[in-house]
Amino acid sequence: MYKEYKPNMAPKKNPMPSQDPKVRAHNFKEVAEGYTAEMAIDEAKRCLGCPTKPCVAHCPVNINIPDFIHEVALGNFEKAYEIISESSSLPAVCGRVCPQETQCEMKCTRGLGPNKEPVAIGRLERFVADWHNANFKGEVKKPVSNGHKVAVIGSGPSGLTCAGDLAKKGYEVTVFEALHLAGGVLVYGIPEFRLPKSIVQKEVDGLKALGVKVETNMVIGRVITIDELLKEYHFEAVFIGSGAGLPRFLGIPGENLKGVYSANEYLTRTNLMKAYREDSDTPIEHAKNVAVVGGGNVAMDAARCALRLGAEHVYIVYRRSLEELPARKEEVEHAMEEGVDFQLLNNPVELIGDKETGLVSKMKVEKMTLGEPDASGRRRPVGTGEFREIEVDCVIDAIGTTPNPLIKHTTEGLETNPHGCIITKGESGLTSRDHVYAGGDAVTGAATVILAMGAGKHAAKAIDEEIMGKK
Amino acid sequence: MYKIVRKHVFNPTETLLEIEAPAVAKKAQPGQFIILRVDENGERIPLTVGGYDREKGTVTIIFQIVGASTFKLNQLEVGDCLHDFVGPLGRPTELTGEKVCVVGGGLGTAIAYPIAKAFHDEGKDVTAIAGFRNKDLIILHDEFSAASTKYIEMTDDGSNGNKGNVVVPLEKLLSEGTKFDKVICIGPVIMMKFVTECCKKYGVPECVCSMNPIMIDGTGMCGCCRLTVGGETKFACVDGPDFDAYKVDFDEAMQRGTMYKAFEKKAYEEAKCNLFKKEAK
Numbered sequence: 001m002y003k004e005y006k007p008n009m010a011p012k013k014n015p016m017p018s019q020d021p022k023v024r025a026h027n028f029k030e031v032a033e034g035y036t037a038e039m040a041i042d043e044a045k046r047c048l049g050c051p052t053k054p055c056v057a058h059c060p061v062n063i064n065i066p067d068f069i070h071e072v073a074l075g076n077f078e079k080a081y082e083i084i085s086e087s088s089s090l091p092a093v094c095g096r097v098c099p100q101e102t103q104c105e106m107k108c109t110r111g112l113g114p115n116k117e118p119v120a121i122g123r124l125e126r127f128v129a130d131w132h133n134a135n136f137k138g139e140v141k142k143p144v145s146n147g148h149k150v151a152v153i154g155s156g157p158s159g160l161t162c163a164g165d166l167a168k169k170g171y172e173v174t175v176f177e178a179l180h181l182a183g184g185v186l187v188y189g190i191p192e193f194r195l196p197k198s199i200v201q202k203e204v205d206g207l208k209a210l211g212v213k214v215e216t217n218m219v220i221g222r223v224i225t226i227d228e229l230l231k232e233y234h235f236e237a238v239f240i241g242s243g244a245g246l247p248r249f250l251g252i253p254g255e256n257l258k259g260v261y262s263a264n265e266y267l268t269r270t271n272l273m274k275a276y277r278e279d280s281d282t283p284i285e286h287a288k289n290v291a292v293v294g295g296g297n298v299a300m301d302a303a304r305c306a307l308r309l310g311a312e313h314v315y316i317v318y319r320r321s322l323e324e325l326p327a328r329k330e331e332v333e334h335a336m337e338e339g340v341d342f343q344l345l346n347n348p349v350e351l352i353g354d355k356e357t358g359l360v361s362k363m364k365v366e367k368m369t370l371g372e373p374d375a376s377g378r379r380r381p382v383g384t385g386e387f388r389e390i391e392v393d394c395v396i397d398a399i400g401t402t403p404n405p406l407i408k409h410t411t412e413g414l415e416t417n418p419h420g421c422i423i424t425k426g427e428s429g430l431t432s433r434d435h436v437y438a439g440g441d442a443v444t445g446a447a448t449v450i451l452a453m454g455a456g457k458h459a460a461k462a463i464d465e466e467i468m469g470k471k
Numbered sequence: 472m473y474k475i476v477r478k479h480v481f482n483p484t485e486t487l488l489e490i491e492a493p494a495v496a497k498k499a500q501p502g503q504f505i506i507l508r509v510d511e512n513g514e515r516i517p518l519t520v521g522g523y524d525r526e527k528g529t530v531t532i533i534f535q536i537v538g539a540s541t542f543k544l545n546q547l548e549v550g551d552c553l554h555d556f557v558g559p560l561g562r563p564t565e566l567t568g569e570k571v572c573v574v575g576g577g578l579g580t581a582i583a584y585p586i587a588k589a590f591h592d593e594g595k596d597v598t599a600i601a602g603f604r605n606k607d608l609i610i611l612h613d614e615f616s617a618a619s620t621k622y623i624e625m626t627d628d629g630s631n632g633n634k635g636n637v638v639v640p641l642e643k644l645l646s647e648g649t650k651f652d653k654v655i656c657i658g659p660v661i662m663m664k665f666v667t668e669c670c671k672k673y674g675v676p677e678c679v680c681s682m683n684p685i686m687i688d689g690t691g692m693c694g695c696c697r698l699t700v701g702g703e704t705k706f707a708c709v710d711g712p713d714f715d716a717y718k719v720d721f722d723e724a725m726q727r728g729t730m731y732k733a734f735e736k737k738a739y740e741e742a743k744c745n746l747f748k749k750e751a752k
Binding site for chain 2: 188256277280282405
């Protein structure tokens with residue numbers, strides 16, 4: 001309990017102002033509009049400041065949550081931002097895309113008990129970051145260089161975090177990005193309506209202000225190898241944050257028909273290449289009936305992009321039931337509100353195409369039922385032998401990705417597991433190669449933004465210890 | 472930024488650009504490709520490396536004007552810069568085999584040339600066959616002559632005195648008993664399909680094709696460039712672009728190549744129209 005104000009004992013969160021589902025299903029503007037200062041202060045007063053801080057323990061980067069919320073309650077938004085910045089390099093991003101319901105908010109005291117909701121930590125984090133971005137007028141102080149060079153491969157969440165943490169300590173960091181724009185999955189994967197690209201750009205610009213160099217169009221492994229970075233370019237350590245960019249396909253007949261996309265391709269065309277905009281030169285199919293296969297956040301993103309690109313009917317085809325859907329509850333709800341049609345307990349077995357045009361026209365699915373739990377602990381889907389066909393003119397596979405093998409193939413002695421994930425030693429992220437660290441999806445396989453950030457953070461710490469230890 | 476240091480217009484539809492890109496030039500090898508963007512809203516255009524000068528730090532590309540993006544690319548002049556230029560991507564061509572035949576069709580000859588040259592520089596016996604629609608579209612005549620033991624030039628309409636497609640001389644050589652260790656073909660998918668069938672017929676031990684499907688990132692991320700090779704799905708950008716031609720499903724590749732034909736045509740017309748409007752102002 002704080003002395004300065006009475007706690008707000010409302011059982012539920014302040015609702016997030018959002019665009020109307022009917023309107024937003026046809027535009028790429030951000031769905032959630034963000035708290036006003038009044039809402040943020042009111043919500044912040046719901047935090048009781050428990051001494052045990054269960055929220056902090058469940059944050060992958062251990063943000064000092066009660067302290068920043070307390071500052072919000074007092075109206076000290078810049079101070080709140082400073083507290084978050086001590087632990088997180090990308091608050092505007094995390095406030096939007098973190099699965100708070102399974103992390104910080106899960107153990108919030110205010111959420112315990114029936115019909116009670118935790119403090120809206122994510123929404124407050126977003127408010128603070130947005131407030132800072134809109135109002136901060138001061139100059140970012142560039143740290144004094146310590147003369148040590150570190151290379152970061154990939155400009156996604158893990159790479160940006162690692163780069164930011166090292167730059168703050170005075171390291172000369174160069175980030176190498178294969179694409180023409182920095183941000184990794186934040187720019188090619190997560191759609192504009194969930195994470196506006198201007199926000200990612202601001203975060204990248206913030207790192208540049210700290211002295212981080214960002215080199216785009218650099219495919220490490222092809223243009224420069226890791227060995228060359230260490231020997232010829234004299235980087236003292238390398239962090240690999242190359243993500244899990246390789247799409248998986250179902251392996252069913254008809255998957256190479258026209259109109260069948262990996263979610264990566266569909267989202268990259270839409271987000272990175274801005275195919276939804278009139279002034280983009282990149283084409284995308286404006287299909288009428290779109291089936292998205294999979295039940296994760298990426299599947300929801302693809303389905304909601306398809307709606308916004310003008311599809312009349314968008315299906316999520318998922319082989320298990322609603323309960324097993326791996327996507328965040330909020331994303332599923334948003335998709336449902338916007339009119340995405342959930343075809344649960346349906347497993348695609350074949351894609352049928354028009355012989356003449358080679359375009360996909362039907363998806364054959366098998367009705368599934370749930371059996372005993374499998375290795376993942378979720379009930380295994382079992383075929384019923386009952387089949388039917390769904391009319392489609394576009395199919396998007398959103399069934400997961402695996403790490404890109406390019407770096408493994410071009411770096412001798414870099415060990416990976418059978419799934420292609422880089423093997424690291426504990427939290428430090430040190431790989432089987434000296435001075436080479438890794439983190440994020442390249443190590444774990446496809447996971448979340450915040451876990452990747454956590455890995456980038458730990459690796460930055462280990463790199464600092466290694467280099468400083470040498471002296 | 473990546474500056475254009477040389478421009479050579481072969482004919483109204485084919486142009487060569489030499490571009491300053493030292494990092495790419497340092498590593499490029501025959502058979503690899505680059506991806507470029509003309510401007511900030513531009514498409515990512517994959518183009519096979521046509522040549523490189525490691526000392527000058529330049530890379531040469533040869534392209535055909537087929538849509539809005541290549542039309543825009545062709546508007547650039549010496550001194551202008553490309554917004555993005557990334558590479559080298561894909562695996563280089565394997566320079567194995569002592570007696571090889573390199574077959575190029577149309578713009579594919581631009582890609583075939585550095586491969587022929589690489590074999591020739593290694594002292595291999597190189598037969599080069601290049602095919603064009605007519606004699607006005609012939610490119611790299613002197614270059615090919617210098618980079619091969621034997622050079623055959625064909626035109627569809629016979630306007631250079633050698634009528635027929637590239638399969639005609641290849642079949643003639645093979646039927647006369649010429650033994651190649653390897654045939655490498657680069658060009659339109661339909662041409663590669665027929666070259667492959669011809670090689671199969673005469674039992675050429677190895678036939679390699681260089682695929683150029685639609686792609687976006689070129690690093691294995693989007694899966695757009697996938698094709699079926701020996702019943703398996705492969706990505707041209709990371710597993711190729713060279714593949715065992717005997718195993719490639721050419722019919723599927725041909726169909727996938729037409730995905731955005733209508734869009735391309737419309738965008739091309741619009742781009743031409745926009746330029747006309749600009750000039751009229």
